[in-house]
Amino acid sequence: MIANAAITIRPATVDDVSLIARNVLDAVGMEHPDKEAIDCLAELCRRSDVLYSWANTDIALLGDRPVGSLTSYDGGLYAEMRAKTFPELEKFVGLDFSKMSVETGPGEFYFDSLAVLPEFRGQGIGTLLMQHGIAKARALHFSRIALLVDFENPDAMHLYKSLGFKKEGEMYLFSTLYARMIVEIGPEER
16 A cells, blocks of 8 residues: 555455546546446446456545546456457447457556546646556566557656656557557566
């Protein structure tokens, strides 16, 4: 658990699925999703075998209030989880994701969705979540972390660059062009 003043980070529980769903939707450009959208995705987030699972997520708390999340996982599990996630997501959004690019793969730890509730942005919560994710990747013996960032999100791009991420290419997903960024990390410090 990482702490900074009143900010703590803990593993998500199934009780966090509404926040996770809201933050995943925010991370893919739906900044103000309606309750129906959140509820539909929250049902998917209840599962432990999908990309946006509570089991893949860490929650930032300000005091006792959940204010942000980072969903991350072993890229080697991506294809299996994607095969379970996208058909359900297609039903929910009505789009075909079968031809969408592959975001990550074996050998990478993947930061899938980072979001902080709008009223809590600019307080270092995203940075703490990212630092926590990097520490988690090191503890799991990964040497490479990958993520995607929307070119229209310069604040996120700046954050990732400040943590050592470098642009490796571009990818078109969810009707948006993203920069694919990576960082090589060393072993966990003892």
